[in-house]
Amino acid sequence: MSVVFNQKGRCDICEQDVSFIARHEWFRDHLLCSNCGSIPRERALMRVIKQSYPHFANLRIHESSPAKRGVSVRLDRTCSDYSISQYFPQVALGQNDPATGHRCENLEALTFADNTFDIFVTQDVMEHVFNPEAAFKEIARVLRPGGAHIFTVPLVSKWSPTSLRASLGPDGQVIHHMEPQYHGNPIDDAGSLMTINWGYDIAAFITEKAKTPTIIMQIDDIESGIRAEFIEVVVSRKPR
Secondary structure (H helix, E strand, O other): OOOOEEEEEEOOOOOOEEEEEEOOOOHHHHEEEOOOOOOHHHHHHHHHHHHHOOOHHHOEEEEEOOOOOHHHHHHHHHOOEEEEEEOOOOOOOOOEOOOOOOEEOOOOOOOOOOOOEEEEEEEOOOOOOOOHHHHHHHHHHHEEEEEEEEEEOOOOOEOOOOEEOEEEOOOOOEEEOOOOOEEOOOOOOOOEEOOEEOEOOHHHHHHHHHOOOEEEEOOOEHHHOEOOOOOOEEEEEOOO
8 A cells, every 4th residue: 555644753652763654544543653663642642651750661650451562562661660451351350361471450340459550551441441430440549649540542422422332231241332343452353342432521520430630632743643533642640
């Protein structure tokens, strides 16, 4: 496929002078850094982490469901106390999956102690949880005072109210309220069911339910390869 866009600039993740190249008009998934292969929402997330916590490399950071590129790789290489987890249905919570060695955690019922992390990172995860109130409360619980949940999530509803795409019935079976939609899952070829169409009201929801004041940051910086649809970064900070 031929190149449809090429912009020289500097990447916030690999911190190199690069070209941002797209071979498809949907920049969110296709405007790639020529050096590290990151995409716009990942570069926006890294920018916000660096601006919010300039000494992030020395902080205790946890990421749920990390990617194999971009921010996840940068944090793993740079931070002295960076940990990760995934959710494996067949593994007990808090234990390591034998195949990958990764810790099993459910965002709705984390096994970490209170006030454990300075930064909690998720990348396009919160649109896949069935109980977002529980998940945001749990993340707030494990944050240290002054710490933050910094994350990306596609705010597809924008100014319209957030709506449920799927929920769990009393018997634990999935109830679909809209046509099922799946996103890629690094540990499951079947993909992850999208359960929520979030809007900008996500900030008010988290602030009210988790008691962590929340803001939405929108960055548009083409010379840093940060331009696309649905690349907002949400920052939910635990009061000191």
